[in-house]
Amino acid sequence: MKNKRILKIFLFSILIVASLVTYLSYGVKEKTTTSSLNLENNKSDFTNILMEKSIMLDVKIQRRKGDYDLFNHYVSGDIDGEINDGYSLKSAFKDFIMYLEDNNSRESRGIQYYVYDKSDEKICFTNSKKNLRKAFESNDKNILKNYQWYTTIDFDENGNVSLQGSKSNDWEGSFYNTSFDQLFKNDYLDEEENDIINNITVKNPTNIKVLIAVPKKLPTNSYLEQNYTNKVSISDTLMTYVFVCIAVLVVCMLLIPVRKVIDIEPFKTVVNIKLFFMFILYSIATALWLTVMTEVLRESWSGTFAWMIREKGMAGAGVALEPLVNIFGWFVFYALIMYFIFYIKSILVFGKDFLKKHTLICSIYRSFKEEIKSLVQFDLKNQSGNIVLKIGIMSGIFIEGILLFISFFMSVTGMGVYYYSIRVYVVLTCLVSFVAVIIIMLISKKMLTQVTNDYQILLQSAHHLSQGEFNDKINQDLGLFNSLKDELNCINDGFKDAVSKEVASQKMKTELISNVSHDLKTPLTSIISYIDLLKNEDLSKEQQDEYIDILDRNTKRLKTLIEDLFEVSKVNSGNIQLNPIDLDIHALLQQVLFEYQEQFEHHHLNLKNDYENKKIICHLDSEKTYRVLENLCQNICKYALEYTRVYLQIVETNQQVIVVFKNISAHEISNSDDLTERFVQGDTSRKSEGSGLGLAICKSFVEVQGGTFEVNVDGDLFKTTIIFPKKIEND
Known part of the structure; x- marks a missing residue:
């Protein structure tokens, strides 16, 4: 559980970081302009930008002083007039101020300023890290060399404008032709409203100084950079960051095992959606993203996002919403990429199983199969009358479907000639299906009754067998269950x-x-x-x-x-532990016979050998094999009839070595079938000193080494046969 939570946080963090990095890349690429901004040819437009900037800075100063009634501060004259349809002059002015806030924040992006109130120099604002006022007043070359254009806009107590320290000539005239009054009336009042235009005056900022400086380095998404030079937009930079983020995302998703990802939310929930519906949802989400984010990106790059939000009726929210909307948009984009990689990797890892589980066709097939299975499965032990009904309904639907398909096929191919309406045809096919259902139900009932009776006989026999009654064998014909009957009879015999x-x-x-x-x-x-x-x-x-x-x-x-x-x-x-080695059977047998030679002579037994004097190699445990041969020789000395012959034979084949011992028993062998069992002796009197375990030990030691041990009795002839696997030379 802890690992799943950590993995979820990790993936979410990747999406957030990628979204933030992408948004921050909008203005991250700054570069030195190769030439001055083309301000001379855009003097009027640039003057408007600086005037609007000065007005907004003065508004900021007035608010600092506590004067929030901007309309009465700037507008004088007949201020109670209405423009159109009850739209007051005050409302129009308020909208214009908000328009200036949004528009000028876009157009003046990259421009540095320092403004102060000449009557109270403690009231000042700046967006520059450098002390522009000190640099302007002392003409500090070290600071001013970083700017390609700068000036001081001085508004006196009457709102008149004068410029100082400008690198360009003839700019004061341009400012004389630009005023707050002209900006407001030209943008918000129509020519039909001359009465209002002539009866009001909007005054310029008063008694402030605005220090303006245009740096040599400007953000690539600034209005000046994009409109006063021939520079490209930030799209190239943005795409570079997007591709890098996608590459990082792909690497992370490929390194994380898909079996871990599929167990965490939201992948766990999303993967349950069938691929068909997932494809539709994915396509819709992608289309919506392209539609919305294309507009958002264009407005964000050009700096008009806040103005666009204001046009939507959310004045003042643009500055706060711009980063949120952009970051959320990129979050959605990277999430779509992550899900796409996840699905592709899941298909590659799980293969056909994933497709069978999540495709719509396979799901429908499985559901249909389960429904059919539920219809045809029933308990023969407890026969129910609705089984026949289910079979009839299923067959009726099937027959009706075939008839309707034939009709549709013939109508499409033009093979059918109809003399009746479609309604009559449907009624006729339903009648045919109903008759077929009745016939199928009658046949099914008869067959089901026979199958159930046979099953009950089989079930009763199995019950007797479970109770230990092994004489109850089934002899009658059970039709469908004949093979099961034979197996049950075999189980009966096997149990017996x-x-x-x-x-x-x-x-x-x-x-x-x-x-x-x-x-x-x-x-x-x-x-x-x-x-x-x-x-x-x-x-x-x-x-x-x-x-x-x-x-x-x-x-x-x-x-x-x-x-x-x-x-x-x-x-x-x-x-038992075996230590097999390459063992010469011939040499081992000769050693055992040499050790028992005196005992053979003592019991007057004549040993006859029938094997060649050559090596015969087997992979056996020498100690256990010696014990086998020793026990057999000892057994012969104890139980063989004196003054008889003992025959030893070694037969070698391609894969086996056969060792045979033959002797005549001194006593009648009464337990010839169980001589290799424990504590069994050939004579029931048990007068000898043997333990009755000799042959049992021989058999056990031979079989544990992969051989076979057999005892055969023919009258008084006692024969033991040992078969060992022979070692193949190429092994």
Whole structure:
């Protein structure tokens, strides 16, 4: 949440900064004029500007003195006259003062001044950082060299004008022909109003001095720069700043992940608007901006914005509104650019998904699809009568739509010849659609009833299966649900097999506990008994040694049994660690046979080898593989019939190595199907000292290394087969 707020503030700040920079660029480009302003050829216009400036400065002085009744201060004579339609002379004068404020602030932009009241020199105003009065009076060259034209306009107590220090000649005459009276009467009074013109007098400012200076550097958007020279407007400068701001905005929007922007307002709300409507709104907003801002920019550049606002009936608000309107306009412009970049980036990032979600056509398609889906979806378990009605209504609308489309197509192509009015045609098509709806509803009801009955049979069978009744198989034809019926029957058979295996597993667990208890109890009981016998101090040395030998055998047997249990448990739990290496099966088997050679000879077993003397490499754990071969040899020595032959065979294929052990059992094998299970021995008498885990360990160690282990019994012939994956040389 905090990151979203920071990102929102960041984007908003970019828009505000870009808008401010753009507005400030209106007058940011100042340059030294290559020649003097063409004032001589514009003497009359420039004189009017300076006179208007002097009048407005005098108004400012009068207001400072507390005299706000400007009309009675400047106008004398028949001041109660009316101009037109009850429009008083006082109102006209008030409008003229406001006009001068707006117009002169534009025309005199860039001109520096210093004005003071000669009767009270403490009342003064200036817009220059330099002391113009001191520079004029002392003729300070260091300051005056920065100005291309300057003068002092002196108004005496009667309003007469005199000029001092001007660089141009013959300007006093121009001022003599310009007065406040002439300005007001020429601009606001018509020739038809001669009675008023002749009966009033508007006096000039009195008893003030106005120091005027035109700098060599003028803002490019000033009236003097644009009208008294051949300089270009500020549009070039403005466009440079606009392009820079757009570039910064584009870079920021490209660097910020679109998935973060899309989660903040107002992007989160705007993105929910379909692209079609968004395009219309965007086009309208752009057109409005171009219409409004073109006028605003033109008036702002020329300095007539305040005058334009006054003409709209908001006199005096122009100065305050100009920056606000311009900054807001540029804010809207950059916001439109930001949204445009956001949409383009969203389309590029999200691709088809974004278009499918936000385009109007895809939205209509999804809505139509959902409506159709809601009509055709129903619960077969709880059949409702309105399902058939929904199908009928939907089909009727579809048929009627097709008929009307055919009619429209034939009328457009000229293929249709009509003998009836359109009203008759619509009635006929509605009648055809109604008959079709009835037929479709009857057929749908029949089919739906059959499907529902089949579904109920299937549902009942599934319910019996969930209750553990595995003998309830479905044999009848279920039509649409036949494939599901077959799968349900297979699940039934699978559950029966799973239950049978679970019962067998529980039985095996019970036997396992019994066997473990028996196998652990037998050596443990013997150990306890002989320990008690050893406590007798009257035993001879020979008896003690005999008892110790028995204890040693039983403890070794108990140790072997526990170790075998641990080995099997590790494999079954998956907690076994393998260290595979490149292993020569032939060499490993030869090593095991060498170690058991004496035992084979002791039991009079004749070993027959059927394999070549060559390396056969497999990637196996040497310790676990050795244990497998060792257990098989040990098993043969314990259970093979003496004076028989034992066959060893190694078969090598392209991908496998097969090791086969064959021997004749000394006892009848009664548990031939479960010899690889834990605690299972071939003879049920369990008189041997084996743990019953030897073959289980072999099978576990072989399978955990990716091989297979099989035991086959044919009468008294006992055969074990080990298959290991062979290491391929190019691996």
